[in-house]
Amino acid sequence: MGELEQRGERTPAPTAWEYASAPESRELVTLERQYGLFIGGQLVEPRSGKYYDTIEPANEKPLARIAEAGPEDVGLAVGAARAAFENGWSAASPAERAKYLFRIARILQERSREFAVLESLNGGKPIRESRDVDLPLAAAHFFYYAGWADKLDYAFPNRRPRPLGVAGQIIPWNFPLLMLAWKLAPALAAGNTVVLKPAETTPLSALLFCDVLRQAELPPGVVNIVTGDGATGAALVEAEGVDKIAFTGSTEVGKAIQRQLAGTGKKLTLELGGKAANIIFDDAALDQAVEGIVNGIYFNQGHVCCAGSRLLVQESIYEPLIEKLKRRLATLRVGDPLDKNTDVGAINSRQQLEKIEQLVAAGQEEGAEIYQPPCRLPEQGYWFAPTVFTNVAQSYRIAQEEIFGPVLSVLTFRTPAEALEKANNTPYGLSAGVWTEKGSRILWLAERLRAGVIWANTYNRFDPVSPFGGYKESGFGREGGRHGLEPYLEFEGAEEIGG
């Protein structure tokens, strides 16, 4: 008790301080009633004649009608990409390609508020994240690869890099515009043309991006965008004239694509699921580690392939850390994605919500202890409260399967060797986090963890310079950095140069 309390002169503390809602304006975005397919530089009606509604996951209301591309439409898009490749893009001077990429990057920066609002509307993610993470990173990727476009010979000395041709790219719904940037920027910088298929539930930012391409005066056909569901994606994978497929999404679909492409000679890179370990040692800075845990699993509602969904805590600090984590969870604001104070937004789709609910029910059945902070979830839309499971055994489904939602499974360990063993004991291998003040321990683990990305004393930090990709069932190939160019290039004549 402080002195003042003892003297009985306390000024009572308030019982509430509700932040007034601070919504970003949805008027920043003007939506068409209906969108066609972007083929050869034009939005055209689909030959399939089919459309579907894309909705706002925060209230389940339709936002626009979206074309559903059939095999014929996909064939037209690939044809347009092929023609653009043959008629100039592959032969254009590399500095010319860089010019367009720089333009796109700048236009994205200029229109970032508009795109951020759209990303939150269609995807359900908090505006704070689309504004501070998705948009700046998307622009940064275009800037970064614009810089490489005329320096490929320096990126791969003595290997004579040349473009592959037409790249078919299929992207997920968790970071619609950012994944578009991750895919398009290196492909274009390397001199390829592209047919891109956005995710079924989140096509709008890609369609607005067509307007950026128009503003940037990118030659028609260099980028084509076909919307639709899994069947559209499968048609793109199969299409004649596609030289390379780049896919980001579930391990299940990734495996199917790999089977489909076997023996076709098409190149393939896959960025698939994960079940990353976030490892907290007893000497870590605890309050900051708690922030890292929260950022690791509740960022973007946990719809992150590299999410730190398995928390490994050293047993000696288990209790204080879990207490801190639970207290922190109570301060997370769940709700309207457009409110600037929202920390956790809407689940992307009903299908995903059902999957999360199913796995959480499995966790409870298996005997794990569930904790959810008290929070009011809106009546309409798809929502799931931030969730922590304690008393989780390595064998539980919630410790093995990717949930792709705001659900954390907590396990404990006693020694660094045990932490390593548990962290690697998964079919996935996309990412991992290590929290310790000991530099030597970070290096020891980084050498031994079977994961493509390892964060030390931070989590979910991205930069275009840093390569990203998986081991094992998390896929193969790298995106980002100089490594990210390689899947979009072929190299000739190592033998000619004395190799």
Next chain:
Amino acid sequence: MAQAPVLPAGFELPLEPRLPRIGSVDQVALEARATDLSRRSIKREAKLFALELAVRMMDLTTLEGADTPGKVAALAAKAIRPDPADSSVPSVATVCVYPNLVQTAADRVRGSGVKVAAVATAFPSGQSPTDLKVAEARRVVELGADEVDMVIDRGAFLAGRYAKVYDEIVQVKEAVGEAPLKVILETGELGTYDNVRRASLLAIAAGADFIKTSTGKLPLAATPPVTLVMLEAIRDVFEETGRRVGMKPAGGIRSAKQAVQTLVLVHETLGLDWLTPDLFRFGASSLLNDVLMQIRKQKTGSYQSPDYFTID
């Protein structure tokens, strides 16, 4: 050479993990969290609530060599009735002055509910013998100070003589008796967030009722990450012992916006319980007018010229 005391028979080392652990602070992650929280958007009634709270939490301060009874009298009048045009604006918590001006301040605020805080212990450097510092602290209370703001001996702290820092706080605490003691860490001189955390826990262990960031005499003062690291130390002590320690950022908070952002830090780190002048203060001189201006903006919907707010 000093010898380690012999352990008494049957003495056992405490084997339970002890909290508050001294622990460590990660600079990058701490600063990222502070930046994140500074992006909260506080509007309308939520903002007005914070602004009025900020007024009630203010230690309205003048600490200049040029301070005179006239200057302090003007400040005291402002403290009691910050906005003469709006009687619903509350009084501030204290006026904070040098020892020589304590009596003037006490005379001027008597009966108003506004208290007098005095700096002591060779403020701002703390570079004086302990007995003089203790005597000064005792004296300001005799002169009429209701609260005492002391400085720690940063020289001793940085030299690793933690026991000296601790002992001095204990002695000053004893000297000021019932008066709440605020312990200034002068974080701008401590160099690292780890040191800020250590000094916070040291001051609390020695009996501080409030821990305070700065003297206001250095350019680097109450930054959001420094405030956050101190709030986290207070939280750890509360979780471990149930003891509630107050917090006072001082220096560098000049705009109403910064004050609201600081209250967001408090709210989301320590919760509603700390949103009271009993456990949170702002040490500031120029902040008050900006807060008053923003309050009037919230109430009337338009900004008014700074000429309508008194310069004291």
